[in-house]
Amino acid sequence: MKHKISIDTQAFGVGILLFGAIAWLEFVKPSGYSLASLTGGLLTLDMLIRVGLFTIVLVGLNLVMGYAGQVSLGQAAFYGMGAFFSAILTARASVLGIPPALAQAWWWAWVVMLAGMCFVGGIAYLVGLPVLRLRGHYLAMATLGIGVVVYVLLKENLGLAHLNLTGGFDGVAAIPRLRLGEWTIWPVERYFVLVWIVAMGVIWVGLNIVNSRYGRSLRALHSNQSAAESVGVAVHRAKAQIFALSAALASLAGSLYAHFQSAVIPATFGFGESLELVVMSSVGGLASIWGAPLGTLAILLLREILRTQLRVILPSAKGEVEAVAFGLLLIVIMIFMPEGLTTGTLKRYRQWRAHRQLKKELSELLEPLGVK
């Protein structure tokens, strides 16, 4: 147990160093270098902000899928709910009759963000209590259903066409930037710092939960539900709780996304997005908090490389080839590394080390006998 925590702490240190280096690079721009110019345009701040946002969502999703073993194919719904909650209550505050003095205060957006987390988390808890009693495929499909229902409601103005709250297909635009007092968190460098401070905080919270009684009982009920019940773990409540937490985190990321893009449309939060989240989570490694940023980065980079490289190889190719290649790569990764990059690599490494150890012991044993 002890060494596990120290690995986490080390990784945390490395993460903070990396984050600091990038922030320094972008703010100071030493001799004109920037992240984009150093990586040939592959890594941009824009992209790293996306990685940060997805990391926040995926830490929650990994707790639900990897640790508690409960599949969620509707996580984008909570992401979208957060985004629209913030968008509507800031950009459409007047429609709802919120006095401008309130809606234009700098702290309003932050209050809305917190309220959104509570709201979305609360809904997820209520929905999760009955739905998370399902297992396996049934659970996957129920969560998929939740995702589609939320998506349709967003697309259809929540059924309140006269208020035009979600803006239908066109979504909500002109979402204000976040501010701290008079200080606006924009341009993009500032937003990058904000998103990653939040993401680091969420990773830290995720690690804490994994190493607490909550994480332990989640892993226990994943491993053996009836045994977990027999020692007093209220499994259904535990599952609903972690589902609610993951939804609240998704909502937080959604709010940050809304203020980043300053416009949101329902199409961003459909079934495809939920799938992408599951894919990122699986590729990173389900039962791993660090899989969240790694899986996101891997998938986003993969997309980017596919897009640029395929253009070089096939000049006539359009963006569609990327989708084909992405699907195929996904299959290949799942066949050869079903546990995902982090867990998979760790396992390979342990096997390799055990193998080497065995070899060494064997040779020590055999050497005196003159056998090579």
Added chain:
Amino acid sequence: MGVMKIEWLDKLGKRVATYWLGIVAFLMLLGLIALGSRYNFGVVEYAQFVLDGLRAGAIYALVALGFVTVYRVTGVINFAQGAFIMLGPMMTISFYEQGWFGTPALDLFTGALLAIGITTLIGVLVERLALYPARRTLPLTKVIITIGAYLALQGAALLIWGPQGHVLPAFTTLTPADQSFRFAGLLVKAQSLWIWGTTALALALLALFFERTILGKAMRACAVNRMAAQLMGIRVDMMATLSFAMAAILGSLGGIVLGPVTRPTYDMGLDLALKGFVAAIMGGLVNFPVAVVGGVLLGVLENFWAGVTQAGFKDLFAFVVLIVILVLQPYRFMMDSPTEVEPT
């Protein structure tokens, strides 16, 4: 205390469970008619809803059969089903308009047969190349693999056919705008007859296959108990491949007969697949007849719903039903029979 009460409840529960599909459907119908009363719909309008709903329902049923076939044999939920549904009509259109690599344009029937054949081959390849190598992984991993297959095939379709909608001519008239006729005051599209006929035929053939042929019986054996089937000398992995081939046939067939009443696009499959899945899950993913009845009911009720509410809410219906069904879990009671599949 409690003894009598529990037994009484239990009995009632079982009775409700037996007819749950009918009871739920009936209650929903009443609710929908109540909703529709503000529009002053008459019997004819409602009959028209039913008729149009039956068209979609038949397709959902076909798709649901594909899901059930694969799930029973392999324990996998096959998202690639969505791609099969789309590939059928898209390829048929290509063959009908441009022919097969240099041949003159094919007639609709040959084109459709060829399209089904190629889709079947793709289905087999998906199983052999993508799922077979991962047969020892978790169900979730397999589901993600089928998602990958779906994305790849959909991407390929986008590459080949572009994002726009295409036109598959109606089977009887060979014109893009299908003719319809009036029957007892109802508007019937000619293509609907093709859809119902094909579905009925496919059902009959499927029933015949499972009841009368050795292969069909072997597949059923795999579904009941994979281990035992293997010990009896049935090649379970071959059955898995076969189930994918059958799903591909059912899916592409459904897509093709539906083609003329929609405008087939590269992304038409997912929606139909999800609805077909809702139908399949009414029978706990293992029950063929319930899946068919479920598909038809879903089509009809959904159309009712679309008729009496905001048009954009149409898709809501299937998924609200899905969640309600899953949470109430009535299929639990129906799976007392040995058809239950333990996904490994």
Added chain:
Amino acid sequence: MAQPSNLLQVSKLRKEFGGVVALHNVSFEVMRGEVFAIIGPNGAGKTTLFNLISGALPATAGDVYFKGRRLNLLSPHQIAAQGIARTFQTVQTFSQLTVLENVMVGRHLKLSYSLWHAALRLPRARAEEQRVRADALAYLEMVGLSERADEAAAALSFGQQRILEVARALALEPELILLDEPGAGLTQNEVAELDRLIQRLRERGITILLVEHNMELVMGIADRVIVLDYGRKIAEGTPLQVQHNEQVIAAYLGEEKFTAM
């Protein structure tokens, strides 16, 4: 109801699966501090009885009282919170967790820090975790598994996993512990160790309800025994009385374990 003399009272408990009656109106009482054994041929309904008491299955009819409180409608985790721990016939450890973590999960009910405390790693959470870790180690020490505390539970031998399950159940500090065939599949040495462990539990004042096939073990440690056959209670008494009951002998006729006694 005043504080009853019995710890556990099972009255007319009945369980049907479909049309099959697995347990046929079984009644008995377990007194505080005794070792109470349930024996019977395979398929007699012993494990079903355990599953009904622990709430893993709902009873068709009949009642279970623990310290005078009716348990019927409680779910398994609530029954565990009442002070009833159990082990399983087929070993059910948390195979991916470490040995220590397995026991720590058993201490779940003794922890009270909230999700907030956990998420922010507040001092209270840390202090409680530390205490629970020490407690869990003490239980492992007691059953002799402390040296393997950091290994995955799946790495233990079958017999050790059984012992681990007992340790995990003990971590609940139960008043009543249900042991479902703890001796099955153990070696001679391991059975002897198990025997000693059960004696120690008894000394700690824990009431033990035991399902066991190993008659030597049962007859050595049980204070009272009931015998089930085809879901019916056919005998009740001290081990000696039961051994000489004709119905019991008939039920076991041909079963080597018993005639060998």
